[in-house]
Amino acid sequence: MTMPSVPPALYLVLSAILFTIGVIGALTRRNAIVVFMCIELMLNSVNLSFITFSRFLQSIDGVLFAFFVIAVAAAEAAVGLAIFVMIYRSRETINVDEINLLKW
Amino acid sequence: MVEAVGTLFQWLIFLGVAFTSILASLLLITRKNPIHSALFLVLNFLCVAVLYILLYSQFIAIIQVVVYAGAIVMLIVFVIMLLDLEQELRSGLKLFYSKVIGSALAVLFLLGLIYSVVAKSPTGQKGTYTPEKMTANVKAVGELLFTEYLFPFEIVSILLVTAIIGAVILSKKRT
Numbered sequence: 001m002t003m004p005s006v007p008p009a010l011y012l013v014l015s016a017i018l019f020t021i022g023v024i025g026a027l028t029r030r031n032a033i034v035v036f037m038c039i040e041l042m043l044n045s046v047n048l049s050f051i052t053f054s055r056f057l058q059s060i061d062g063v064l065f066a067f068f069v070i071a072v073a074a075a076e077a078a079v080g081l082a083i084f085v086m087i088y089r090s091r092e093t094i095n096v097d098e099i100n101l102l103k104w
Numbered sequence: 105m106v107e108a109v110g111t112l113f114q115w116l117i118f119l120g121v122a123f124t125s126i127l128a129s130l131l132l133i134t135r136k137n138p139i140h141s142a143l144f145l146v147l148n149f150l151c152v153a154v155l156y157i158l159l160y161s162q163f164i165a166i167i168q169v170v171v172y173a174g175a176i177v178m179l180i181v182f183v184i185m186l187l188d189l190e191q192e193l194r195s196g197l198k199l200f201y202s203k204v205i206g207s208a209l210a211v212l213f214l215l216g217l218i219y220s221v222v223a224k225s226p227t228g229q230k231g232t233y234t235p236e237k238m239t240a241n242v243k244a245v246g247e248l249l250f251t252e253y254l255f256p257f258e259i260v261s262i263l264l265v266t267a268i269i270g271a272v273i274l275s276k277k278r279t
Contacts, residue, residue: 003111006118011155012221014122018129018148020214025133027206033138033184037145040176041129047164048152055159059231060244064253066164067245070171071260075267077176081183082274088187 011052018045032084032094036077043073118158125151138184142177149173163242 018041025038047066054062088094128148132141149172156165233244249257 003108003115005111006114006158007225009221009225010118010122011159013218014125014155016214016217016221017126018152019217020210021126021129021133023210023213024207025129027210028203029133031138031189033180033187034133034141037138037141037180038133040145040172041132041148044149044152044168044172047168048155051156051159051161051164054233055161057228057230058233060233060248061231063161063164063241063245064248066161067167067249068256068260070164070167071264074171074176075263077179078267078271079274081179082271084183085186086274094187094189 008052008056012049015045015049015052018048030095030097032087032096035096036080036084040073040077043069114158117154121151121154138189139181142181142184146173146177149177161241163245
């Protein structure tokens with residue numbers, strides 16, 4: 001009897017769980033930096049499912065998409081953190097529920 | 105026999121790394137101190153990098169460690185150091201109805217995703233990159249990146265330049 005190797009469904013379930021944890025964190029936390037970290041977590045879990053599909057469909061396009069996602073995440077980190085520093089300078093807080101100037 | 109041992113190790117590594125990454129992300133969203141959250145984020149990224157190696161994608165695994173766990177989290181920790189977050193640490197987690205409803209919807213979304221993954225295995229036209237060919241992963245990625253994906257690659261370089269200029273202009277002190 002041979003043991004089957006790890007099926008793609010398990011990788012995808014793990015990716016879904018990480019994504020949901022990221023969504024819950026981004027919705028419930030108040031610190032903007034922690035919200036930002038949760039968004040990185042979500043991007044990362046999507047990368048995991050890209051790579052899983054790339055491996056099990058034997059194509060390399062998923063790897064390239066993950067590469068582009070990482071590049072966009074790096075750009076987003078630079079601009080986003082600069083915005084946090086700006087907001088902290090002008091408002092003395094980075095709690096997302098106190099920055100409500102655009103709230104309807 | 106050798107293959108059976110290899111598969112067993114694959115299962116053990118997968119299960120260990122998967123549970124560690126879920127635990128790290130749960131701790132990430134529950135810790136009050138943002139520095140602790142950042143360190144758990146690094147742990148999560150390293151666990152996912154191990155999964156990439158299990159999936160024969162060494163290139164993305166290395167990029168993950170260098171760019172995500174190295175550069176991005178270093179930026180985040182640096183900004184946490186720049187900002188004075190004392191009052192955030194003292195204030196507790198406020199639970200509003202909207203947050204509870206949002207979290208419940210997110211869990212519902214997770215159930216839908218798990219159902220869709222388990223009910224149907226991924227199908228599609230299979231490519232030519234078998235695991236044996238993926239051992240030369242970096243070479244294959246580079247070839248495709250500079251031929252078929254050349255235009256998106258150039259766009260990404262423009263995007264990065266824009267991000268650099270934007271970050272510099274944003275953080276420049278107004279006089």
